[in-house]
Amino acid sequence: MLKVRIAKRRDGFALDAQFEVPTPGVVALFGRSGCGKTTAVNIISGLLAADSAYIELDGQVLTDTTAGIAIPPEQRRIGYVFQDGRLFPHMSVLRNLEYGLERTRASRLAITVDQIVSLLGLHQLLQRQPYQLSGGERQRVSLGRALLSQPALLLLDEPLAALDAARREEVLPYLERLRDNLSIPMVYVSHQFDEVLQLATHVVLMDAGHVVAQGPLSQVSLVPQLRAIVGPDSIGAVVDGVVTSVDASGAMAVIRVGSGLLNVSVPPVNVGDRVRVQLLARDIILATEEPRGLSVRNQLRGVITSVVDDEDDARLVTVDVGGSNVLSRVTRGAVEALSLQSGSSVWVLVKAVSTRGHAFRLGSG
Amino acid sequence: MHLTPAELDALRLSLSVAARSVLFSLPFAILIAWLLTRGRFAGRWLLDALVHLPLVLPPVAVGYVLLLLFGNNGPIGGWLENHVGIQLAFSTAGAALATAVMAFPLMVRSIRLALENVDPGLEAAARTLGAKPLDRFFTITLPLIIPGVIAGAVTAFAAGLGEFGAVITFASNIPGITRTIPLALYTAIQSPGGDDQALRLAVMSFVLGLTGLLLAELLARRARHLVGR
Secondary structure: OEEEEEEEEEOOEEEEEEEEEOOOOEEEEEOOOOOOHHHHHHHHHOOOOOOEEEEEEOOEEEEEOOOOEEOOHHHOOEEEEOOOOOOOOOOOHHHHHHHHHOOOOHHHOOOOHHHHHHHOOOHHHOOOOHHHOOHHHHHHHHHHHHHHOOOOEEEEEOOOOOOOHHHHHHHHHHHHHHHHHOOOOEEEEEOOHHHHHHHOOEEEEEEOOEEEEEEEHHHHOOOOOHHHHHOOOOOEEEEEEEEEEEOOOOOEEEEEEOOEEEEEEOOOOOOOOEEEEEEEHHHEEEEOOOOOOOOOOEEEEEEEEEEEEOOOOEEEEEEEOOOOEEEEEEEHHHHHHOOOOOOOEEEEEEOHHHHOOOEEEOOOO | OOOOHHHHHHHHHHHHHHHHHHHHHHHHHHHHHHHHHHOOOOOHHHHHHHHHHHHHOOHHHHHHHHHHHHOOOOHHHHHHHHHHOOOOOOOHHHHHHHHHHHHHHHHHHHHHHHHHOOOHHHHHHHHHOOOOHHHHHHHHHHHHHHHHHHHHHHHHHHHHHOOOHHHHHHOOOOOOOOOOHHHHHHHHHHOOOOHHHHHHHHHHHHHHHHHHHHHHHHHHHHHHHHOOO
16 A cells, blocks of 8 residues: 655645555556646655655555654665656666666565566667667666666656657557566556556546545546546546457457446457456447447446536536446537436447547456 | 976976875865755855855965965964974975965866756666665766866866966975976076076976866866766
């Protein structure tokens, strides 16, 4: 468990955040630029002092301003991957990787150079100097360097923000491999929702220095405040499902969501894999009667749990489809015409294609 | 050009005085530069002004202050003579001290400039990787400022070869002990018929100074390459 309670005031900006997340796991600190995410991780790392703070990792208190506890960063065992990499320019890649390793007690060694080199594909880079690396390579080395210091927690401050789209796609799979292969808790700062979708198990949603929601991604994806940050076209329930069958081409799979089944196009998967899909709210149609003769193959039965106002005269409707929730964005007129309200029984229609690009493999079942 | 024994003496003394002054003051220059860049304390501006004072004072005044402090009857000089058995005034070591004080601001400025160019984020990164303060300084900060340190040291050395006012005031003009090239040059100018001698010494100064500056540039380039810039 990572427990964080921090407050800091600085020229007109007030950070006052509190969250608790299970470890290991990847918690995304998500919010707009300037909402205090980086300040929060700097305080967790110990590099920045807070006005008041309590930080506890797996039972060990790292900071407690009321008790006068402040373990210095060099003794925290917290790895930090900075947005700009911060490789030491006068050392080779190998020397950079070994820097933290050499400063770790032998009894704590669990991750080896060989392991990191193969996980992050660094073979070709070891003898190079940092100025000879591309942006993506630099971030991979930076990741490896932090991991080799044998951290109990890894902080990643927008590690992909300085990279172009192609480089981001190059580094993301490595982050997934780390999440799946090493049981190191990570705090991942991002303002890109697709990164959160791909990596996070938990989300702490921040806005203007405050935490507005926290919990598993599937839960936070339903929070109406998310709408203001990601925009009307990107909001939608995130659902983790298990693959029950794959068609001959391997591109379409049937996954179990709640009590129903969904056809989705997916990256190559096997039966039994857990996949994550985001069902965009704008792509979900609600019906009060069982629809017949439609080309839409995905139909789930559910019960409305909430209807909230959205901008542009729209409503966000949350539907429980038997253990999982989905979010639909419909017009106010439709809500009134169909008299949709909490407790109404509805059919949820999802176009299979609408999940394209939002299905992620979460590992084998 | 064949050098006379007196010229050789002056050359040897100039090199020795300049080298000693640099070796002695380098660690202090790094410390002061670090304090001025990274330190947060009340009297920082005072320290800054004090370090730069030799740049704006007449060198003779600096020599005179040294004489008051480190002379045989001065508070520090007296103590040194009685307890350690070192006499600074009118000695080669004294000439080195006077030279060091005069060249100190040049060295500090160069090192400070280099320190200001070191990204504090790199030191923070080293911190999260488990490096304690001294460890960080010697493995990250110092290697990154080496070009500036070398440039500062060589500039101070080259400037030290020519220091006149502070040396002659504090250490006097004693052949073989404190008569460096500029002092020998001054002596030659003062002596009737010393024009040829003076010209030869002036040429020596010119060659030495130019060599020093070229060396500084060369070393700094090599060092910059080593730290990957």
